[in-house]
Amino acid sequence: MSGEAVWRPDVPIGPLTTYRVGGAARWFLTVHRVEDLLDVARRLEGRAVLVVGKGSNLLVRDAGFDGLVVQLGDAFAGIDVLDGPRSDEDVAGSATVRAGGAAFLPVVARRTVAAGLTGFEWAVGVPGSIGGAVRMNAGGHGSEIAESLVGVRVVDLRTGEDGSVPASDLDLAYRSSNVRDDQVVVHADLRLRPGDVAAGEAELSEIVRWRREHQPGGQNAGSVFTNPEGDSAGRLIDAAGCRGLRIGTAEVSTKHANFIQADAGGSADDVFALMVAVARRVMDEHGVELHPETRMVGFPPFAEAIGAAP
Template identity: 35%
Template sequence: MTFDIDTALPILQERFGERIRRNELLSRHCTFGVGGPADIWMKVEKRQDLIDLVTLCSKHRWPILFTGNGTNVLYADAGVRGIVAQIALTSYTIEEQTDGTALLQAGAGVSWPSLLNDLAAKGWGGLEFGPGIPGTLGGAVISNAGAHKGELGQVLEWVDVLDARLCEETPIEPEVVRYPHADLALSYRHSRFRAHRRVQFDEDGYPVAAPRRLIEPAEVIMEVGVRLHRDDPQTLKAKISEYKHHRKVTQPPQKSAGSVFKNPPGDFSARLIEMAGIKGLQIGKAQISERHANFIVNLGGAQAADVAALIREAHNRVLEQFGVNLELEVELRGEWKVAPLS
């Protein structure tokens, strides 16, 4: 997959102006604080801009990677070739229904923690379990994010996506499709949008990035519909405060991408990693957190390769000692070793 930055740059600048940045370090755009440059980086703030961008990439065969706030991603030290576009659709509305509930219609770039303050003040419950989920609502759909016995799938009604799957083969304009709840294949830390993003491990135990498409992902989440219910504002604020405190005392303060591995059935990844004897293990400036073993933290100046090496060590040790094949929750993006197409 080739990309000529000098050809693409003036075309993109003509359409999107000063939003286009060249050789932007991705370490500035992810919570791990690691990652090399994107050839071109931009922020997409309007639905029509998103449609136009995908159409341009399909026409010119430019590789593009769409991302959110970078809370669940490990960018390679070599960066990402082509275009990286952050989904920043941040508007939302609350439509009260006759049955005492409300429908929240929110852009995929809306920050979950920021949204909660507004909902609580207005007495709308449904998402209060997630103040410790640092990402966007769009990113939360992909992994069916959850905490404190709640998950997004419990209140999610529909998702609007920009379907660019046919653009891979033919330079055409993508279409907007709405998936109802029943078509989202939601389960523990999984949705229909996760199926093609799973990271594998090679014979030596190193994480291997999923194959990259021309337009990645091929179904770009644009907007979500969430069912809310009436609740007492003070009760909601108290719950949010309690959950924030829990996060503060149980999770490390350093830069990280949250939980590295999914919990296996009937157990906890953190417990297995700690029992394997590698809690606190450090490679370079990355460390398996001393506070929570399912977090890898950046102690300052870490490289993506350091994080990947710790992922390998944790995965291998748990597999060897307990026979449990931990599944990676963090996604690898950029110039990594890539798994063969299946």
Template identity: 45%
Template sequence: MNAVARTTSHLIDRLPPVRGRLTAGAPLASVTWFRAGGPAEVLFRPADLDDLAGFLAAAPEDVPITVLGVASNLLVRDGGIPGVVIRLLRGFTDIAIEGDYVMAGAGALDLNVALTARDHGLAGLEFLSGVPGTIGGALRMNAGAYGGEVKNVIVHADAVDRRGQRLRLLPADLGFTYRHCAVPGSVIFTGATLRGQPGDQNAIAARISEIDRARGESQPRSRTGGSTFTNPPGDSAWRLIDAAGCRGLRMGGAQVSEKHCNFLINTGEATARDIEALGEEVRRRVYQTSGVALHWEIMRIGAPRAGDAPVVPGAPS
């Protein structure tokens, strides 16, 4: 039994009442794209923004808070996540259009935002159709693909802090850089307003179809966490990984994709440790052959399973 499971009953008794749902010891593997990892000590699915803000204002300050979307670019370690895991689902998925602006909840899928913009003849957001995940996650990592990124279309983001106070964050507050946002992790994004521009609906639809085809031709789509490592300046992670002889490399049930070697895949029975250890072995080989230290793009959170040997970093962080 891991530490998360042992302490679950005590934690849920300390939490304030909510209108949403609190679940002790909730499995998370089935909601992650990797289909691996341990449970949440307590999972909270708030009913709406008021429920979320009220919970944060009343929750004990010593309780760790972690936010999950659809966990498309995330690895949950096998020991699970201590504290409260918040998933923004129903109540945070609305998408609305006003003129050239798209207002989307943090739980809205990036693809759905792109498709809604298409349906209203708004261009400039097509790249979101190639970004797996939700708007909340896209804000947290300044997500981008196919020539676009969030920092180029953001008007403002809405959020709540650890005390339940509501915030409106302008682009300068977000501190976007390549695949990074400077907003503290204790701040929870709840939505965003994005700016599109009037365009031809058929051309927008064609671009989204083009992105979908490109993804299908170049990327694996099952049991993966998306791009594993950020591209180093002036180079690409996949090229360095391929040059280091890592294409198809396996460790336990995890494998470097043959199709795109900056993707790790769960071949069926991989543990989170298998996946993380494989990633570190890739980093080690790339550093050994090229002198470049790759940096994880996938977020790795939670605790290792009791008794597992720690994963040794393969290169400087």
């Protein structure tokens, strides 16, 4: 539903993340039109700005964010399947799916399977938005969004620039891209292959079953650290004796060592402190430097935190 885009002061950000901990934004804005985004560029006046999607990969310090947090409203959650190939390189019968930046990944996965398309089933278990998935090149089960992404429409909240960017210009790599905190993915175009609906639904069910069996629920943001080349962050953390390690209101999951659980009413600063403690122990035990997959706001650079005296 559209409505006036109002800057609201001192809005808690923790409830908008899957950790459900963390401080407030000095200003918060839900946008309903592209024009609202362009208005931000005119009014930002040097303020810090942060774009928040589903908050499934975000940790904001307890002291909060002294700037403007922008979140896309439901008007940006549309999913449209466009018939037919979009270029000479397309497989016969393939289609482009245009998904809004606020579209929920599991919904996109189910909608595309129902439309007889394949290639996006992996996303059914990722509780994020399309915009966030592009920004971090999200993936799972051997796939990632880069494999199907054709291009995006991006609005720069600093300059007001609004344009289309091909996927080849996004520097997509393992859990990263060149999309910045002050840029908004308005929509993304995905090219998917024709598939069998029944087979796709079976794959969705298997992915959901696997995740429930192997990954914890509750207040977490999924994998905390990216996997080092040729190894698993979870294995390294477990081997370093960190499974079940607790600092204050945060604990390394006993179900999967690359997950950190936050207690209800807990502290984002505790989560960060535990991340640092885990990374230090892995460095001491294995000589491997872990790199956060979690997007952290307001905290010191992670490499510096690891190097600081305990």
